Amino acid sequence: MRKKMNKMNKKTIDSQRYIAIMAAVLIIAVVIAPTLTAIETEIPANASVPNIAPSFISLSIPDDSADPGYQVINPDPERNKTVRLEVVLCDMNGHDDISNVNANITGPSPVDPFTLKLNRTLNVSTAVYEGYFNMSHHKQGEYTITVRAHDKGGMSSQAELNFT
Incomplete structure (x- = not known):
């Protein structure tokens, strides 16, 4: 047991x-x-994010003709012709890193430089800017819009659009 x-x-x-x-x-x-x-x-x-210059996604103005390229037509030279420029920009450091966007137009007649304003944001890195310029009483011919975008870190980039 x-x-x-x-x-x-x-x-x-x-x-x-x-x-x-x-x-x-x-x-x-x-x-x-x-x-x-x-x-x-x-x-x-810790992560270091380098400053990257803004990049252009698109530049556009209303096209007044079906012909290739952009045409700005003022049917009545006695009236003002205001043209809207739309620019879509991307900055990998965030759209709020873009500090200013300026446009300069060269061609047969002088056009005053202008600043584009923020119109709307598309996402965290992409935004739409717009600006207006006057094409009244201007000579016919080839014009070039040069747009420069600057960011808060001192980087910049530019893009061009041609129109007649």
């Missing part, structure tokens, strides 16, 4: 050890492991 009791006690002790080991593993899994994971995700990191 004693041998049977010793065997039973040994089985009970083995079962209790097993339960204790499993409880310890469970405590480690539930309490300590998430703490270690949280510690690992809180490691500080």
